[in-house]
Amino acid sequence: MKTSIEILTPKTLTEILGILSERQEILTLIAGGTDVITGLKQESKRFKDTEVLVDVNHVPELKEIKHMPEKITIGAAATFSEIYNNSIVSNELPILKKAVSTIGSMQIRNRATIAGNFVNNAPCADTVPALLVYNATIEIESMNSKRETYLQEFLQGPYKTQLKKDEVVTKINIPVPTKSFTGDFYKLGRRRAVAISRITLAVLMELKENKINKIRIASGSVTPIGTRFPELEIFAMENDVNDNLFKTLASRMGEEIIKITGLRWSSAYKLPVVQQMFYQLLKGIERRSL
Amino acid sequence: MAKKFSVVGKPVIREDGIDKVTGKAKFADDYKFNGMLHAVMLRIPCAHAKINSIDFSEIQNDESVFSIITNKDIPGTKKVGVIKNDQPVFCNEKVVTPGDVLGMIVGQSEEKLRSLVNKIKVDYSTLPLLTDPQKSLEPDAILIHPETKSNLIIHHPLRKGNVEKGFTESDHILEQTYTTQLIEHAYIEPEAVSAIPLGAGGIKIIGSIQNPFTTRRIVAAVVNLPLDKVQIIQAHLGGSFGGKDDTMCILAARAAVAALKTDHPVKIRYTREESILESYKRHPYILNYKVGFAKTGKIKAMRIDILADGGAYCSMSPFVTWRSVVQATGPYEIKNVHTDVRAVYTNNPYTGAMRGFGSPQPIFANESLMDEIALRLGMTPDEVRKINGLKEGSITATGQRLKNHDVNLLNVLSTAMKNTDFKKKWINNKKKESQLGELDLSQPVLKDSQYMNPDQLIKKGIGLAISYRGCSLGAEGIDAAAAYLSIQNDGSAYLLSGLAENGQGLRTTFSIVAAEVLGISHEQIFYLETDTSRVPDSGPTVASRATLMGGGAVKNAAEIILDRLISLIRKEWKLKKKDEIEFKENKIFVNKNKISTFPDLCKLAANRGVNLATIGWYKSPTVDWNEHTGQGDAYFTYVYGCHVAEVQVNLGTGEVYLDRITAVHDPGTVINKLGAEGQVYGGVTQGAGYGIIEEVTTDRGVIREQNFDQYLILTSKDIGEIKPIFIQGKEIFGPWGAKSLGEPTLELTAAAISNAVCNAVGKRFFNLPLNLEEIVLGKKLRPEEIKRGSLQ
Numbered sequence A: 001m002k003t004s005i006e007i008l009t010p011k012t013l014t015e016i017l018g019i020l021s022e023r024q025e026i027l028t029l030i031a032g033g034t035d036v037i038t039g040l041k042q043e044s045k046r047f048k049d050t051e052v053l054v055d056v057n058h059v060p061e062l063k064e065i066k067h068m069p070e071k072i073t074i075g076a077a078a079t080f081s082e083i084y085n086n087s088i089v090s091n092e093l094p095i096l097k098k099a100v101s102t103i104g105s106m107q108i109r110n111r112a113t114i115a116g117n118f119v120n121n122a123p124c125a126d127t128v129p130a131l132l133v134y135n136a137t138i139e140i141e142s143m144n145s146k147r148e149t150y151l152q153e154f155l156q157g158p159y160k161t162q163l164k165k166d167e168v169v170t171k172i173n174i175p176v177p178t179k180s181f182t183g184d185f186y187k188l189g190r191r192r193a194v195a196i197s198r199i200t201l202a203v204l205m206e207l208k209e210n211k212i213n214k215i216r217i218a219s220g221s222v223t224p225i226g227t228r229f230p231e232l233e234i235f236a237m238e239n240d241v242n243d244n245l246f247k248t249l250a251s252r253m254g255e256e257i258i259k260i261t262g263l264r265w266s267s268a269y270k271l272p273v274v275q276q277m278f279y280q281l282l283k284g285i286e287r288r289s290l
Numbered sequence B: 001m002a003k004k005f006s007v008v009g010k011p012v013i014r015e016d017g018i019d020k021v022t023g024k025a026k027f028a029d030d031y032k033f034n035g036m037l038h039a040v041m042l043r044i045p046c047a048h049a050k051i052n053s054i055d056f057s058e059i060q061n062d063e064s065v066f067s068i069i070t071n072k073d074i075p076g077t078k079k080v081g082v083i084k085n086d087q088p089v090f091c092n093e094k095v096v097t098p099g100d101v102l103g104m105i106v107g108q109s110e111e112k113l114r115s116l117v118n119k120i121k122v123d124y125s126t127l128p129l130l131t132d133p134q135k136s137l138e139p140d141a142i143l144i145h146p147e148t149k150s151n152l153i154i155h156h157p158l159r160k161g162n163v164e165k166g167f168t169e170s171d172h173i174l175e176q177t178y179t180t181q182l183i184e185h186a187y188i189e190p191e192a193v194s195a196i197p198l199g200a201g202g203i204k205i206i207g208s209i210q211n212p213f214t215t216r217r218i219v220a221a222v223v224n225l226p227l228d229k230v231q232i233i234q235a236h237l238g239g240s241f242g243g244k245d246d247t248m249c250i251l252a253a254r255a256a257v258a259a260l261k262t263d264h265p266v267k268i269r270y271t272r273e274e275s276i277l278e279s280y281k282r283h284p285y286i287l288n289y290k291v292g293f294a295k296t297g298k299i300k301a302m303r304i305d306i307l308a309d310g311g312a313y314c315s316m317s318p319f320v321t322w323r324s325v326v327q328a329t330g331p332y333e334i335k336n337v338h339t340d341v342r343a344v345y346t347n348n349p350y351t352g353a354m355r356g357f358g359s360p361q362p363i364f365a366n367e368s369l370m371d372e373i374a375l376r377l378g379m380t381p382d383e384v385r386k387i388n389g390l391k392e393g394s395i396t397a398t399g400q401r402l403k404n405h406d407v408n409l410l411n412v413l414s415t416a417m418k419n420t421d422f423k424k425k426w427i428n429n430k431k432k433e434s435q436l437g438e439l440d441l442s443q444p445v446l447k448d449s450q451y452m453n454p455d456q457l458i459k460k461g462i463g464l465a466i467s468y469r470g471c472s473l474g475a476e477g478i479d480a481a482a483a484y485l486s487i488q489n490d491g492s493a494y495l496l497s498g499l500a501e502n503g504q505g506l507r508t509t510f511s512i513v514a515a516e517v518l519g520i521s522h523e524q525i526f527y528l529e530t531d532t533s534r535v536p537d538s539g540p541t542v543a544s545r546a547t548l549m550g551g552g553a554v555k556n557a558a559e560i561i562l563d564r565l566i567s568l569i570r571k572e573w574k575l576k577k578k579d580e581i582e583f584k585e586n587k588i589f590v591n592k593n594k595i596s597t598f599p600d601l602c603k604l605a606a607n608r609g610v611n612l613a614t615i616g617w618y619k620s621p622t623v624d625w626n627e628h629t630g631q632g633d634a635y636f637t638y639v640y641g642c643h644v645a646e647v648q649v650n651l652g653t654g655e656v657y658l659d660r661i662t663a664v665h666d667p668g669t670v671i672n673k674l675g676a677e678g679q680v681y682g683g684v685t686q687g688a689g690y691g692i693i694e695e696v697t698t699d700r701g702v703i704r705e706q707n708f709d710q711y712l713i714l715t716s717k718d719i720g721e722i723k724p725i726f727i728q729g730k731e732i733f734g735p736w737g738a739k740s741l742g743e744p745t746l747e748l749t750a751a752a753i754s755n756a757v758c759n760a761v762g763k764r765f766f767n768l769p770l771n772l773e774e775i776v777l778g779k780k781l782r783p784e785e786i787k788r789g790s791l792q
């Protein structure tokens, strides 16, 4: 581990952006530090040039959770505990709330932040599938630019995103789901707390007269990064909701995953289980919405 | 239990509890000394290699390096061991497992040393690896320690009756193979030790040491000093579970060598990775059982063949496997038994003592087997156990007749069943066939028929396991313990025993014992720091022997002092023979009338020149053992236990949810109810982890899970209710008949869970742990590479 590291604690967003405008090679943003600190300790190559940590925790606007007319905005540095205990999230974003509740332990949730989760972009980042089915977009700022992008586009590969060295994620925007949406989140780990997920699944759907009007499906830990299943979603649309459809969807998910990852050491276990549990998840949603 | 106790059996909060949870207790790494240096280990990432040369030139002139320590600096014995001296303190010729240490660099900054140690150039030639214990006795097997001429560490045979005859008399024969895995103790505190040179006074060691007297013996041999010049002090210990024995002896010896060479205090402290890499583990076993039984359920004969992977060093293997040979049939009276238990050397991490000590493995096998017999005969699990279970006067597999204590095996069994409504649940849950779908790996996409009805996804099961366990060391060796008690003239007291506080709550237990005898409060007793220079050698704190042996010594010490006080009272108050003296609530009563208080009496004793300090002693009765036949009175007494596991199994994922574990134990008399319950909560949780999740895997002998991100133990969320129930059987030994509990609480859980899983899913599992892949696929899956993607 590095023998010394400097930590900067800017108090405003402008200050952060100012700091990021130079010396970028040696700077790393830190929020909860639950990935950064462990990465430094384990001498992850990702942080080999890091000499200065820029702490984003002291900027109040990065922590706000707000209900706007069309969207819900979550500050990038909101912790999982803050998100879990927030009434807007409880009322409007139950899938995100459930995903958040499965993360690490109380201590981790008290520190770890939502942006840290997807900027780190581990295959097993548990909020990613939930944010993907909510069609989340993220706002990114640098000294000279401000942009908004779909999370899906932002995530590029395992531990890789579009984030540039001078940029910071400021907020996550989620279009308010209409009340007709229903869905669920599922996580499988080797134990019930402090568990790296083996499989995560998120589904959001809208039923109309027993047909699927809209559906969004995402998974984590079974593909290189959390991902949506657009072909599956298209296939499902307009279909009658019945047991056969769910079985077909689950098996098609199996096929898609094989297409993306090929067969790996873990496939013997994960492939049958992800199909089975996706089917179970759909059945559960169906039962609850009857 | 004729006597009515005042403190014994009540729930008492442990005396070190508050200090531990408020951070005041000093653990080994909290000690710092003037001029203290650190030592950092040199290792090579290889399990078997010949060392050609070590080149220190690049670091030896670095100002951070105060001294370089190698094999040449050892004044005394260069190889050590708790039983056999086969483990080099520093490996100068070859390494036989990746934890091996070649030398150390010593200096002020541990951080600098850690960055320098990689610059030492070790020239080595790799040697062929032996990692499969089943190959280690083949004629052309490479030898781990060529001087021993064979990889056999120990062979324990046991021969009773005639098994062949027993098999021919049987209506059914069952033959099964079971395997159990390598696991880590996972104590919360990694190893730490400091050695302080005392000039003519020798050396003082303070560390996270489980067995101070064993450590003293080994350090003395290595630094070539008499025992009285080696003082070992135990710091508050952050868990051990049998794990801070050999490793700590060798670390203490290394620190001592460096301290004497540099004439500075030297500290060694391990990172979690080093701790997992170097410390010994629980033995993986391969267990073959053949059992013959009659239609009635009566077992006629059992043939058992067990192979234990001892890893690179002997360590405790001979004793661990000895307990296995004694208890391998389980708690059943079987006329014909033929058992062979062998431990062998391999290049794997070495294995030694761990809570349970050679019992969890055979219990998993024999209790699975008992359920198989029951299923084969259409009986319930209790029926077949009642037919064969040990009772008063039964003869064990070693030919020992059980007597002089309540043989409560069937009592714990029926109590556990009653408390869980076992029979009804077991029959309701029982499955005629396996509920787990067969997966065809060449067809990874599921067919419609493979999707499960959500109402059928989760299956309930209940299972039980029973055991008997020999208390204390048995025929392993001399078994005696001492306790020092000194009453002050205000009625307060110092207490110290030669056994160590390893987190089990021994200080509190012993204080209760002394308080009960003297009719005072346990809070009046101050338990001293464990220090080998203050109290006689009492053997190791192992084998669940502390309450029984050390408690016996404390009681003896308290009774000696009580006798002296009684003589004093009789003289001072001129009492007659028939006058009854009672010590109660810190007061003294004669014929129920208060005559004095305990503090006043102590003051009087001081004024009269009465000696109120003494050493109590407790020696076990003799046991005997014939090592050729495996026959003899192996232990002087036994305890009995039964665990019932209630689980749910997710057929889709293979998750085993532990809803409730009911743990019924006969530990003899319970001294501290809270301490006893704590043992059950901890032991059951560890045992459950062994059952469903824990496993150290190795790649060419190198441990892959070197921290708790990858080595998973259960969390409090992974286990439901744990229900301890005590049946306090009569016993003539120990303080008021208090015996053993620590290890029995762990040894049964995995077996009970496995039987419950079988009850739930209609399929038996033979290989621990019953993790996700084992349940769904019937096998373990091993990634080729477990390095985190996050590190790339």
Ligand SMILES: Cc1cc2nc3c(=O)[nH]c(=O)nc-3n(C[C@H](O)[C@H](O)[C@H](O)COP(=O)(O)OP(=O)(O)OC[C@H]3O[C@@H](n4cnc5c(N)ncnc54)[C@H](O)[C@@H]3O)c2cc1C
Pocket (backbone or CB within 6 Å): A028, A029, A030, A031, A032, A033, A034, A035, A036, A037, A038, A056, A076, A077, A102, A103, A104, A105, A108, A111, A112, A113, A114, A115, A116, A117, A118, A119, A120, A124, A125, A126, A127, A163, A167, A168, A169, A170, A194, A195, A196, A197
């Ligand atoms: C014991 C333990 C258990 C865990 N369990 C889980 C789990 O169950 N599920 C799970 O998904 N994860 C888990 N994690 C991983 C981790 O907690 C999460 O990924 C968490 O969301 C990271 O957030 P953080 O605020 O701690 O990020 P940090 O470590 O501070 O940062 C992570 C990355 O994000 C960048 N970053 C942070 N904030 C911003 C910003 N505003 N803009 C741009 N870049 C930013 C940092 O530069 C860094 O690259 C666990 C970690 C530990 C140590």
